[in-house]
Amino acid sequence: MFSPKGLVPFTRESLELMKQRIAKKHNEEQRDLKPNTDLEVGKELPFVYGNLPRGMVLEPLEDVDPFYKNKNTFMVLNKDRTIFRFNATWCTFSPFNPIRRTTIKILVHPYPFLLALDCTNIKCNYSTQIFVLIDCIFMSLTEMPKWGPALQNTLLGIYTFEILIKLIARGIWVEPFYFFGDPWNWLDFGVTLFEHIARHLILNSITVFIISRNLRILKIIPLNQGLKSFAGILIHCLKKLTGVISLTLFFLSVFSLIGMGLFMGNLKHKCLRWPQENETATLHNRTGNPYYIRETENFYYLEGERYALLCGNRTDAGQCPEGYVCVKADTNPDYGFTNFDTFGWALLALFRLMTQDYPEALYHQILYASGKVYIIFFVVISFWFAFYLASLFLGILAMSYEEEKQKAAEKAKKIEPKFQQTLKELQEGDKATKTTQIEMKKRSPTSMTTSLNMLDDATVAIRHEEELKKSRKRCSLCWNRFAKTFLIWNCSPCWLKLKEFIHMIIMDPFTDLVLTICIILNICFLALECYPMSEETNNSLSIGNLIFIGIFTAEMILKIIAMHPYGYFQVGWNIFDSLIVFHGLAELYLSNIHGMALFRTFRVLRIFKLAKYWPTFKILMQILNNSLVALKDLVLLLFTFTFFSAVVGLKLFGMSYKECVCIIDKDCRLPRWHMHDFFHSYLNVFRILCGEWIETLWDCFKVAGQFGCISFYMMVILIGNLLVSNPYNLPVSGTGELI
Numbered sequence: 001m002f003s004p005k006g007l008v009p010f011t012r013e014s015l016e017l018m019k020q021r022i023a024k025k026h027n028e029e030q031r032d033l034k035p036n037t038d039l040e041v042g043k044e045l046p047f048v049y050g051n052l053p054r055g056m057v058l059e060p061l062e063d064v065d066p067f068y069k070n071k072n073t074f075m076v077l078n079k080d081r082t083i084f085r086f087n088a089t090w091c092t093f094s095p096f097n098p099i100r101r102t103t104i105k106i107l108v109h110p111y112p113f114l115l116a117l118d119c120t121n122i123k124c125n126y127s128t129q130i131f132v133l134i135d136c137i138f139m140s141l142t143e144m145p146k147w148g149p150a151l152q153n154t155l156l157g158i159y160t161f162e163i164l165i166k167l168i169a170r171g172i173w174v175e176p177f178y179f180f181g182d183p184w185n186w187l188d189f190g191v192t193l194f195e196h197i198a199r200h201l202i203l204n205s206i207t208v209f210i211i212s213r214n215l216r217i218l219k220i221i222p223l224n225q226g227l228k229s230f231a232g233i234l235i236h237c238l239k240k241l242t243g244v245i246s247l248t249l250f251f252l253s254v255f256s257l258i259g260m261g262l263f264m265g266n267l268k269h270k271c272l273r274w275p276q277e278n279e280t281a282t283l284h285n286r287t288g289n290p291y292y293i294r295e296t297e298n299f300y301y302l303e304g305e306r307y308a309l310l311c312g313n314r315t316d317a318g319q320c321p322e323g324y325v326c327v328k329a330d331t332n333p334d335y336g337f338t339n340f341d342t343f344g345w346a347l348l349a350l351f352r353l354m355t356q357d358y359p360e361a362l363y364h365q366i367l368y369a370s371g372k373v374y375i376i377f378f379v380v381i382s383f384w385f386a387f388y389l390a391s392l393f394l395g396i397l398a399m400s401y402e403e404e405k406q407k408a409a410e411k412a413k414k415i416e417p418k419f420q421q422t423l424k425e426l427q428e429g430d431k432a433t434k435t436t437q438i439e440m441k442k443r444s445p446t447s448m449t450t451s452l453n454m455l456d457d458a459t460v461a462i463r464h465e466e467e468l469k470k471s472r473k474r475c476s477l478c479w480n481r482f483a484k485t486f487l488i489w490n491c492s493p494c495w496l497k498l499k500e501f502i503h504m505i506i507m508d509p510f511t512d513l514v515l516t517i518c519i520i521l522n523i524c525f526l527a528l529e530c531y532p533m534s535e536e537t538n539n540s541l542s543i544g545n546l547i548f549i550g551i552f553t554a555e556m557i558l559k560i561i562a563m564h565p566y567g568y569f570q571v572g573w574n575i576f577d578s579l580i581v582f583h584g585l586a587e588l589y590l591s592n593i594h595g596m597a598l599f600r601t602f603r604v605l606r607i608f609k610l611a612k613y614w615p616t617f618k619i620l621m622q623i624l625n626n627s628l629v630a631l632k633d634l635v636l637l638l639f640t641f642t643f644f645s646a647v648v649g650l651k652l653f654g655m656s657y658k659e660c661v662c663i664i665d666k667d668c669r670l671p672r673w674h675m676h677d678f679f680h681s682y683l684n685v686f687r688i689l690c691g692e693w694i695e696t697l698w699d700c701f702k703v704a705g706q707f708g709c710i711s712f713y714m715m716v717i718l719i720g721n722l723l724v725s726n727p728y729n730l731p732v733s734g735t736g737e738l739i
Helices: 012-023 026-030 098-108 122-139 148-170 183-201 207-220 225-240 242-263 281-287 343-354 359-370 372-431 433-443 449-473 477-487 493-506 509-527 535-568 572-589 598-613 615-630 632-659 678-689 694-704 706-728
Strands: 073-077 083-087 269-273 324-328
Touching: 083 098, 083 148, 098 148, 122 148, 122 207, 122 632, 148 183, 183 207, 207 632, 225 242, 225 372, 225 632, 225 706, 242 343, 242 359, 242 372, 343 359, 343 372, 359 372, 477 535, 493 535, 509 535, 509 598, 535 572, 535 598, 572 598, 598 615, 615 632, 632 678, 632 694, 632 706, 678 694, 678 706, 694 706
Parallel strands: none
Antiparallel strands: 073 083, 269 324
8 A cells, every 4th residue: 555654854863864874884775776756856746745734844854755865865845845955964054054944945935026046936937037038138238228237237146146045055066956066057157257257357358258248148048947958958969969070070171171182272363464465565564563463453353243253274164255364363252261272261161061051152163263073072072961961960869869759758657657556546545535544543543643644635636636627617607697698599499490400501511511612712812812913803802802701701600590609609610710700801891991901911811711621731730739839948949049149249249340340341331231239140140040151251250350250150050050950850749749
């Protein structure tokens, strides 16, 4: 019979007994023990452990998990029964120290109105997320308001107070349940420390401090359990991908060296004007001047091109027009950043080919300067990197997720029998509760109080769940009276006969077929709209729209008569149909009002009426909806990374774009793609994630230097692509739910 042990306060005697057990080395018998998944940190204490007396809330308790009996730990529960664990010894105050007990109460309290520290529950997550979101908003501002520094100082004070509370409550060490045992605490501590150093030593212009201050955005990850779990999965995937990344870097280096040997200096070949035999002596004298070859107007330019025409000395390379010769002069194309003259630039060019960003321009430049035979080199590069290594990358990602799926399945198999056994025993206990209570009270009414309370609580928990399910189906008494009076129409025998007749017609499968054909025809009419339209076509489409609105309105009215309003609006699809009808009628009423053309776009919603009559379409819509719900945490993680990258780009390069704008634009106007403000910085990061980054990287090189720009872009490309590629490898069930 299942008989869980009750909760016991953690006293000095408990600590001494724990130390004695550890000293006697009785751990041999517990080597096979593993932590109970139902008693993990952050989960609610199961109801089988009885009611939580007020005297045990926010107080140290002996750990109920056998795995932690000899681990120098104790547990604390808040009034929501959420489990927290702390270490009892090593680098911390005693569990009985009043200072530490106070900090623990602050740390685990479920309703901190102004500060939420140890966020393992939803209520405190929301309050802390508000602070982080406010901080994020101010970090995205280009110009800070006058009261902005005061608010930032307040937030910094909150973060500092949070770290101090955690340090006192958990202790300074790197093992589990200590402050530095959680990697996210390292992030909080480092960011706050760097912020204090930057404030007091005025080091805001140093790149390291700029980036470290923006890391505060990542504080939102540990506040959301879904984000935190996905971040852990990504780190696990990165460990699995180390081999593929090393292999990719190796082949990139090899092909870069091959490219250097084949194309070094070739992209400097330009068509230079050279005097012929019948030219004047003045031109001959100018060509003898060493500065003649440096004058850009002496090169041949195609109409509308910024750079001089490339050429080569091979027969299959680009040739110069008459009066020009091919010489190695001028600079490399694309501001001098596209070349194979050094290993670094060759590596960047190969990385560009691997990511397939504007590769055709590089193809043309090399083929013009070196010859068409080198197309073989680019075919090999494209196949090897864009297909083989990319497939290997995605394959290993899928394997890592498959391993996570198998681990989760094994974990579920281990938990399921225990759960079924516990549930069965609780149900048996529910039936025999009265008999057990009488017998236990007769034998020992005082010693068995704890076990009796546990059985009572288990019974109450089961009954409470059943009552909760029933209560969800119930309506209030007033609403039932209102529904029976006004929404259920049973007026007279004649009306009931009419209702039965309409019900027979409107619910007939042939009626469903007719309505399906009408929906398809309506979609065809919507597809016929174009601009410009003749008056005759416009009138025909308007008449068709009126007919379809009339059909859908008649369907709604007849179904309301057949099913009563109460029954009609109990079905979700009927509510959707009524919204479509109300929209169509509102569109007719507002058709003559200027600026209401936006209403017309909602006609597209009529397409989804097909899902009611087309089961396959309905299933696909449900799977898509479930998949989006399952991926919401990953999408939020991607948005967090994009926001973080945009803020970092704004802080690192924003002023450089403003101060050096004349270098990249003759009129000294900011280009379309820049990072001077948060909006354009976010757009730039989004463009990088979409795979178009090389052109904006050239502008960044010119205004902000090469080292900072290449580091920032590589971070966004590598981490961003890992996040973007994950949705295609996540294990999703047949219903669209994440496994």
